[in-house]
Amino acid sequence: DTEVTQTPKxxxxxxxxxxSLKCEQHMGHRAMYWYKQKAKKPxxxxxxxxxxxxxxxxxxxxxxxxxxxxxxxLNLHLHALQPEDSALYLCASSPGQGAYTIYFGEGSWLTVV
Amino acid sequence: GNxxxxxxxxxxxxxxxxxxxxxxxxxxxxPSLFWYVQYPGEGLQLLLKATKADDKGSNKGFEAxxxxxxxxxxxxxxxxxxxxxAVYFCALSDPSDNDMRFGAGTRLxxxx
Numbered sequence: 232d233t234e235v236t237q238t239p240k241x242x243x244x245x246x247x248x249x250x251s252l253k254c255e256q257h258m259g260h261r262a263m264y265w266y267k268q269k270a271k272k273p274x275x276x277x278x279x280x281x282x283x284x285x286x287x288x289x290x291x292x293x294x295x296x297x298x299x300x301x302x303x304x305l306n307l308h309l310h311a312l313q314p315e316d317s318a319l320y321l322c323a324s325s326p327g328q329g330a331y332t333i334y335f336g337e338g339s340w341l342t343v344v
Numbered sequence: 345g346n347x348x349x350x351x352x353x354x355x356x357x358x359x360x361x362x363x364x365x366x367x368x369x370x371x372x373x374x375p376s377l378f379w380y381v382q383y384p385g386e387g388l389q390l391l392l393k394a395t396k397a398d399d400k401g402s403n404k405g406f407e408a409x410x411x412x413x414x415x416x417x418x419x420x421x422x423x424x425x426x427x428x429x430a431v432y433f434c435a436l437s438d439p440s441d442n443d444m445r446f447g448a449g450t451r452l453x454x455x456x
Contacts, residue, residue: 271451273433276443332378332393336387
């Protein structure tokens with residue numbers, strides 16, 4: 232089973248709202264990722280958690296706040312977003328950080344109005 | 345640094361045509377190479393991978409061979425179907441790098 236589950240699939244939020252994206256994997260993977268994908272572009276790395284600790288933050292604005300409650304769960308808290316933050320947000324996991332296969336979820340489509 | 349250069353699209357083919365999508369890479373170490381496919385409205389799915397030189401990855405009729413001498417990992421399929429219409433991403437993962445490097449993506453449309 233190589234499944235990464237993301238909720239919600241679609242989210243519309245106002246610029247003053249606070250919302251969260253959720254991600255879960257039960258493959259025993261120790262690295263989890265958040266990517267942002269704009270239309271017709273490849274995914275761009277936002278955050279990496281390795282063994283439940285934040286390993287990489289690719290200079291993401293503080294209005295995006297990641298959280299890793301345990302080894303199976305990854306959240307992305309959203310606050311005071313801008314319309315240009317509208318995108319597909321992909322969660323992913325891999326056995327470890329480095330040259331491992333990364334498995335992606337179906338993504339959460341975010342629209343900021 | 346590490347990078348992936350992928351054939352620009354879009355590519356439009358008739359059903360049962362032969363497909364090649366070119367991918368070349370630059371890497372400082374010994375990377376693993378991947379092809380991911382993204383169907384409309386969905387996330388990325390791993391299509392195939394190869395972890396060392398001369399390895400051939402294959403899945404669902406797609407194949408790609410890790411060619412170290414030409415630093416290439418071209419995707420091929422002998423007979424495409426309408427259901428293969430999607431965006432295909434070539435990617436590289438190297439122990440020396442913190443991130444998987446993606447190509448720009450190639451949009452494939454297969455017409456009946």
